[in-house]
Amino acid sequence: xxxxxxxxxxxxxxxxxxxxxxxxxxxxxxxxxxxxxxxxxxxxxxxxxxxxxxxxxxxxxxxxxxxxxxxxxxxxxxxxxxxxxxxxxxxxxxxxxxxxxxxxxxxxxxxxxxxxxxxxxxxxxxxxxxxxxxxxxxxxxxxxxxxxxxxxxxxxxxxxxxxxxxxxxxxxxxxxxxxxxxxxxxxxxxxxxxxxxxxxxxxxxxxxxxxxxxxxxxxxxxxxxxxxxxxxxxxxxxxxxxxxxxxxxxxxxxxxxxxxxxxxxxxxxxxxxxxxxxxxxxxxxxxxxxxxxxxxxxxxxxxxxxxxxxxxxxxxxxxxxxxxxxxxxxxxxxxxxxxxxxxxxxxxxxxxxxxxxxx
Amino acid sequence: xxxxxxxxxxxxxxxxxxxxxxxxxxxxxxxxxxxxxxxxxxxxxxxxxxxxxxxxxxxxxxxxxxxxxxxxxxxxxxxxxxxxxxxxxxxxxxxxxxxxxxxxxxxxxxxxxxxxxxxxxxxxxxxxxxxxxxxxxxxxxxxxxxxxxxxxxxxxxxxxxxxxxxxxxxxxxxxxxxxxxxxxxxxxxxxxxxxxxxxxxxxxxxxxxxxxxxxxxxxxxxxxxxxxxxxxxxxxxxxxxxxxxxxxxxxxxxxxxxxxxxxxxxxxxxxxxxxxxxxxxxxxxxxxxxxxxxxxxxxxxxxxxxxxxxxxxxxxxxxxxxxxxxxxxxxxxxxxxxxxxxxxxxxxxxxxxxxxxxx
Numbered sequence: 001x002x003x004x005x006x007x008x009x010x011x012x013x014x015x016x017x018x019x020x021x022x023x024x025x026x027x028x029x030x031x032x033x034x035x036x037x038x039x040x041x042x043x044x045x046x047x048x049x050x051x052x053x054x055x056x057x058x059x060x061x062x063x064x065x066x067x068x069x070x071x072x073x074x075x076x077x078x079x080x081x082x083x084x085x086x087x088x089x090x091x092x093x094x095x096x097x098x099x100x101x102x103x104x105x106x107x108x109x110x111x112x113x114x115x116x117x118x119x120x121x122x123x124x125x126x127x128x129x130x131x132x133x134x135x136x137x138x139x140x141x142x143x144x145x146x147x148x149x150x151x152x153x154x155x156x157x158x159x160x161x162x163x164x165x166x167x168x169x170x171x172x173x174x175x176x177x178x179x180x181x182x183x184x185x186x187x188x189x190x191x192x193x194x195x196x197x198x199x200x201x202x203x204x205x206x207x208x209x210x211x212x213x214x215x216x217x218x219x220x221x222x223x224x225x226x227x228x229x230x231x232x233x234x235x236x237x238x239x240x241x242x243x244x245x246x247x248x249x250x251x252x253x254x255x256x257x258x259x260x261x262x263x264x265x266x267x268x269x270x271x272x273x274x275x276x277x278x279x280x281x282x283x284x285x286x287x288x289x290x291x292x293x294x295x296x297x298x299x300x301x302x303x304x305x306x307x308x309x310x311x312x313x314x315x316x317x318x319x320x321x322x323x324x325x326x327x328x329x330x331x332x333x334x335x336x337x338x339x340x341x342x343x344x345x346x347x348x349x350x351x352x353x354x355x356x357x358x359x
Numbered sequence: 360x361x362x363x364x365x366x367x368x369x370x371x372x373x374x375x376x377x378x379x380x381x382x383x384x385x386x387x388x389x390x391x392x393x394x395x396x397x398x399x400x401x402x403x404x405x406x407x408x409x410x411x412x413x414x415x416x417x418x419x420x421x422x423x424x425x426x427x428x429x430x431x432x433x434x435x436x437x438x439x440x441x442x443x444x445x446x447x448x449x450x451x452x453x454x455x456x457x458x459x460x461x462x463x464x465x466x467x468x469x470x471x472x473x474x475x476x477x478x479x480x481x482x483x484x485x486x487x488x489x490x491x492x493x494x495x496x497x498x499x500x501x502x503x504x505x506x507x508x509x510x511x512x513x514x515x516x517x518x519x520x521x522x523x524x525x526x527x528x529x530x531x532x533x534x535x536x537x538x539x540x541x542x543x544x545x546x547x548x549x550x551x552x553x554x555x556x557x558x559x560x561x562x563x564x565x566x567x568x569x570x571x572x573x574x575x576x577x578x579x580x581x582x583x584x585x586x587x588x589x590x591x592x593x594x595x596x597x598x599x600x601x602x603x604x605x606x607x608x609x610x611x612x613x614x615x616x617x618x619x620x621x622x623x624x625x626x627x628x629x630x631x632x633x634x635x636x637x638x639x640x641x642x643x644x645x646x647x648x649x650x651x652x653x654x655x656x657x658x659x660x661x662x663x664x665x666x667x668x669x670x671x672x673x674x675x676x677x678x679x680x681x682x683x684x685x686x687x688x689x690x691x692x693x694x695x696x697x698x699x700x701x702x703x704x705x706x707x708x709x710x711x712x713x714x715x716x717x718x
Contacts, residue, residue, distance in 0.1 A: 019645050153603035156596075158515060160612055208570055210586045211713060212594045225586070225596065227569045235571045237515075237584065237596055244512035244612045246640045246649070249619075253519055253603040260608075262619065262635075263649065270647045276621075281605045286378045288629045288663055290605070290622065304647055354570060 004321065006314035007071045009034035009095075011062050011086055013046040014077040016100065020127075021050055023306035024075075029314040032056055036065030062086060066093050073317055076100060077127070079178035080185060084109045087124075091116040096123040096317045098310075099334075102185035106345075107338045114331050123316045125309075125330040126337075128193055130265050132312055133305035135273040136197070138297065142259055143198060143252060148279040150256030155198040155236045157251075159187040159265060160223075160244035168222070168242060175220065182220035183242045184341055190248070190265045191238035192340045195228060196333070198252040198259075203336055204228040204236065208354045209347035214243060226344045256280055260294070267305070274298045363680065365673035366430045368393035368454075370421050370445055372405040373436040375459065379486075380409055382665035383434075388673040391415055395424030421445055425452050431676055432457060436486070438537035439544060443468045446483075450475040455482040455676045457669075458693075461544035465704075466697045473690050482675045484668075484689040485696075487552055489624050491671055492664035494632040495556070497656065501618055502557060502611060507638040509615030514557040514595045516610075518546040518624060519582075519603035527581070527601060534579065541579035542601045543700055549607070549624045550597035551699045554587060555692070557611040557618075562695055563587040563595065567713045568706035573602060585703045615639055619653070626664070633657045 008024050010017055010032065017035075024030045032052055037043035040060030047056050059065040066074070066089055073096040076086055083104050090097050097117055103126050104110040117124040130136060143149050179185055196203075206229045213224035223241035248266070252259040257279040267273035278294040303311065316327050339357060347355040367383050369376055369391065376394075383389045391411055396402035399419030406415050418424040425433070425448055432455040435445055442463050449456050456476055462485050463469040476483040489495060502508050538544055555562075565588045572583035582600035607625070611618040616638040626632035637653035662670065675686050698716060706714040 016646070019647065022645060150604070153600065154517075154519070154598055156515065156517060156598065158513075158610060158612070160513070162614055206570070210594070210596070211565070211567055212586065212588045212592070214592065225594070227571065227584070227586075229571045233571070233573065235569070235584070235598075237569070237598065239513055239515065239594075239596065241512065243614075245509070245615055245617050246637070247610065247612050247617045249610060251517060251606065251608060253517070253606050255521055255602075256604055258604050258606045260621065262653070266642060266646060266648065268649045268652045278605065283625060286381060287375070287625060288378065288665070289625070290627045293627045294621070306647070 004029060004318040006030045006073055006317045007033040008073050008075055009036065009065050009068065009071045010075045010077070011036055011065060012078045013037045013042055016077050017046070018050050019306055020075055020077065021052060023304065023310045026303055026307040027310040027314060029318065030310050033071050034059065034065050034068050036062050038062070066090060066095070072096060073098060073313070080105055080181065081178050084113060087113045088116040091120040091122050094120050094122060096313070096320070098125055098127060098313050100127040101189045102181055102341060103334045103338055105180055107335065107342050110335055110338050114335065117326065117331065121320065121326060123313065123320055123326045124334070125313050126334040127309070128190070129306045129309050131193070132308040133267065133273060133299070134301050135267070135275060135299040138299050139259060139261065139275055142257070142277050143200070148257045148277065149254040149259070151254055152198060152234050153253050153255060154234060155195050155250070155252045157191040157194045157236070157238040158247050158249045159190050160239065160241040160247045161187060162245050163242045176218045180220065181341060181345065182222060183240050184221045184224055184344060187242070188224065188238070188240040188341060188344070189337060191240050193333070193337050194250050194264055195236045195238060196336055196340070198250065199230065199234065199236070201333065201336060202230060203339070203357050203359055204230045205357060206354045207340060207343035207347055207357055209344050209352050211352045213348055224344065224348065226347065228340070270304050271302065272298050272300050363388060363677040365389045365432055365676045366392040367432050367434055368395065368424050368427065368430045369434045369436070370395055370424060371437045372396045372401055375436050376405070377409050378665055379434055379436065380411060382663065382669045385662055385666040386669040386673060388677065389669050392430050393418065393424050393427050395421050397421070425449060425454070431455060432672070435459060439464055439540065440537050443472060446472045447475040450479040450481050453479050453481060455672070455679070457484055457486060457672050459486040460548045461540055461700060462693045462697055464539055466694060466701050469694055469697045473694065476685065476690065480679065480685060482672065482679060482685045483693070484672050485693040486668070487549070488665045488668050491667040492626065492632060492658070493660050494626070494634060494658040497658050498618060498620065498634055501616070501636050502559070502613070507616045507636065508613040508618070511557060511593050511611060511613050513593060514554050514609070514611045516550040516553045516595070516597040517606050517608045518549050519598065519600040519606045520546055521604050522601045535577045539579065540700060540704070541581060542599050543580045543583055543703060546601070547583065547597070547599035547700060547703070548696060550599050552692070552696050553609050553623055554595045554597060555695055555699070557609065558589065558593065558595070560692065560695060561589060562698070562716050562718055563589050564716060565713045566699060566702035566706055566716055568703050568711050570711045572707055583703065583707065585706065587699070629663050630661065631657050631659050
């Protein structure tokens, strides 16, 4: 039985569109039908260079692509400062919205996007691909296991990436008018989501930025960190940067176990993803070794995580087309993530004072 | 050619003495000659239970053991509050001092110990065993490699250990009159040393405690963290705790590489120690995998790290007996580590304000 094919249009020709276009073509329930850019020439060339289906329509403006009938969903990888306008425009045309991260410049903007999608009855989901890898579900099993992991005590996330200085000067992720959140909105987004993941999406109570952010000349964050604290005393830290070598670690420590992952955002390999767990570990009699040693797990997947994301999104859209309500889980996760980004930014602006997270 | 056998006496019957006694017996240039406890019965039983050499002298007071002639070095695993008195007493009797960590309750005390050892011309070294594992030298090679690692940007250390609540209530490491630094002086010592190691022992400029330390009823730290910053902008964080599952991670991130170790204080296994490095990593064309993947290394050692420590210490002592000067490297590392512990404590006491590190 063939499942419904959800028809995607894509706004913009960002680099990541190449990855998403492939993800859509690999997903069993999705297909690309339109691509729009501010330049028709650019859209044509991009579609040709990246083997888009021959029947893909190309447009020379975002408005034109939104006005095309016969599409179900829109993928928005535009610079963050354009999310508010185009996500709301898409929702108002009753198109389901797959929105790149960070979802907005701040949580107030995101509330408006969320409201527009709710009013229109369309699905909203952000583009945090690793959430959809089967490894993530396996890690959740471990973190939920009262015997193997116990109660979460602390979680420490790192996501750094060393941009080429030239690239950094030109890239939208470091332009105040396009992606004003800089590294915090980009790599920091993943850090915050991973912290929330480890805490089973419970919001922390207090967020305090670390005292050593790095800014570019335009005042955009290139590197920063924060510590977070929950009501029950558990804590988290993260470090995100555009200036350090590629590193992406989750270290979650419970009362009885520890989880380690070193490639949480993008697995080392597309089809096999590792993680390591340690449970009820202590030392041998003379304290010269661990008993037991950690265990390495791997999780395989036929579809890459970005295709699993497209598949999940398309499946929710298909459900809505058959009368289901939009799933609130995904916009809730986006909102919580953005809320914490806002708190980190506020703490930096307040001279590293603690900031209360108010849902 | 047989090397000189350095004759050790040991003050106290702490648990760790069993490990050190074995380390001394395995080291090719060291031997145990005396053990002292406040109770002669206890010392006798401990020596018998732990297969000390039959000729080991046992004493019922620390003074008596220090007065024994015919010994070269003293190992002091006493509670931290007793280090000042007994390390100085040992130095004054011209005995070389192997001193457990934390070396003192604060750096002022440690200066006095250092001075006493310098005046007496005896070697002073602390008991940070992992410094002596050959893996540590291999990691240094990587961190010093301008092509594979580049310039250090940040280092993140975790050392947590979940003490049994009963044990925690009774253990000296949580008694204000014995080990007033609690988790900071114990597991935190290793975190700070690892940070210094990654920074090639350059002192940070500013230390700021994280806002979430946990204290026991007596006011002793059971869990805490801090962020550190250097003049050149590199940063560090650490988290140490007696309340979370066993975890001991070094994550050092440079401009061109990343180092990961998960068993830095006590290797998973006695004779084989792993570490993982990643260099000049980026993503494949579609950003669906890493190029290249990290590389896992293992370093084997015939002697356990604690024996290598005894061997190094004994070899320095033998050198001094032949006219060399005491090695200043080791007390310098102890002093720098203690200095940062003091700064973390001061920052906690000042309401998490940044504290300048003044050498």
